Amino acid sequence: MNVTEVSSLYPAERLEAARRATEDAGLDALLVTPGADLRYLTGYQALPLERLTCLVVPAGGEPFLVVPALEKPAAAASPAGALGIGITGFDETDDPYALIARRLPVGTRLFAVDNHMWAEKLLAFQAALPGAQAGLAGDVLSVLRMRKSPAEVAALRRAGAAIDRVHRRIGEWLRPGRTEREVAKDIADAILDAGHACVDFVIVASGPNGASPHHEVSDRVIRTGDPVVVDIGGTTADGYCSDSTRTYAVGEPPAAFRELYEVLLHAQTAQTRAVRPGITAEELDAVGRDIITEAGYGQHFIHRTGHGIGLETHEEPYIVAGSKRALEPGMAFSVEPGIYLPGTFGARIEDIAVCTETGGERLNLTGRDLVVLPG
Template sequence: MSRRSLHTPAPDAAALRARLDRARGAAAKADTDALLIAPGSDLRYLIGQAGGSFERLTTLVVPAEGAPALVVPKLEAPGYADIPADELGIDILTWVDGDDPYRLVAGRLGKPGRVAVSDFTPALHVLALRGALGAAEQILAGPIVRELRMRKDAAEIDALRKAGAAIDRVHARVGEWLRPGRTEAEVGADIAAAIVEEGHDRADFVIVGSGPNGASPHHDVSERVIERGDVVVVDIGGPIPEGYNSDSTRTYAVGEPRDADVAETFAVLLAAQRAAVAAVRPGVTAESIDAAARDIITDAGFGEYFIHRTGHGIGLDVHEEPYIIKGNDLPLEPGMAFSVEPGIYQAGRWGARIEDIVVVTETGVESFNGRPHELVVLDA
């Protein structure tokens, strides 16, 4: 019956209280009576702990007016003992098997007209809440909460900077493991261990895409044996103890590349990634950063081989707002952090990607990754 909550160093109570106050204000601005926040990154953002989502309901009720309440099964309550509930003004409402927790939420809210439910709340809870709340309209909380989380504060930026430095240390060691005769899976296992050794809680993902596998952006690893002359995409990351994530891609060659077009093609990719990073500053749109990279790749004749957006936001989640993609006219603001990761993927042959995490500053941009962006040619 044991459950393990996700414990990470939390912001101080004053910072969390300010986040809860902003959440209440955001709910009111969205003409929503309450936010219902399920375990996960939104909960961690607001109270400093993610908890866990199971068949028993746990939810943070954040009303537009009034005190928030954490509705939690009594057997799970000890996992939330570190939350400074008194300082945050949070009431803890426990329930036991046989009680109806959905009615507990409804009793807390009275007769709301509209509630916003966390995007990743399990359907079994969404439907039960719908039944308990009667005529209340349910909407997604994501569009409301993302307005809070997109703009990182100084402590969050420091954590992302720390994560970036940690993953840079892993990329600096890739030459220890990436050699002819080894499988992608063997190299990936060494990288995953190093991710933890260099300061992460765990390896969240390890992509080692060698040769033709590099043309699949989300390849993972396989039993393919790495060969001399392969171009290899290495995309790695994970959370540090503070809960914030790294995500960085570099492209390697195991000895001199066997394909004659690698150097010329990679030069195009390098120019595109540099141009996109250089374009980041307050006031420009997210889609303009995508265009800065995509136009260079397209003009060079590789447009059909760039098959994903240029970037994604990052923080407590590896992928979050803002998304750096055509059609997103969101103006960038200081504190917004995201990846810049154009790629060129030639199916059946090879692929390449360069990825940094950057943050918008008051005057421009700061990159959290400092490893060389050029194709890294390893001795083989």
């Protein structure tokens, strides 16, 4: 990324937005350790070490970053260094929890920690702040993070294009006689070659393994006629994630599979077309679920329609029955209905979609029709 891309993806005003949200929530401070929340607020992709790294966002004061002294140069060289926040290094014999406690407002009674903070760090903060109550920073930050800026949408669009390039090459590796594991290794290499900084997951689920949504890979040998679910994703250098699923057939699949797939394609296409501001998450889930249920496969659609995506593969908003959350422009999420017949086969089609001012935009543009590869 160049300097302009860094500043647009991780703008300084996010810290002020987080401070206001902290104050509005009645919290005295947010305490954010390495992970997606820290990167969202500062651009700093800190190492998750046993030594404490923590961004402190007081409701009534200036944010500051506390890091091990040996990590201070890295923190200063990251986008966080350009935000103008104070970066305090501590030595090996210092107590960083006590250091932070001393700098928090007098009378701090309620603080929130990032949802993925290690338990040992939370316990250390509770010991350093006796009488104060801990909550979850996700209740504050998820509302900010789920509405993507134009720069974030552009980053997700680049990630989507990169994973699309991999799907277009699946025919190079997926063929009878190879194991799922062998195919997955080739796909993982291609994910990196396509422009990702790391591989997050590779699912190659052939034949009956396709009926398990999170199967990943095994040593099963792919056979002629097998449907194969390929669900892949990675993280790009700017921190944003890709996630896309296509289902292939190696040779002509069973007629029953083609029937199932046509239902699934109808459902997924209808759902992506239904994305618009104001539709609720549960209403969008129902668009595809009703189609699948009416075709007789309702009991075999066993997961939610989708999940938000950004700096994490799974984040808010979740597209699931029971969620009354109305979609808003900037929300990005997967649309991935699936049908799974235990012991037989399964299928899933997944695109990342972004809610726009007038409707929705698909970020994955490979074809959704069933691709039948040579068997």
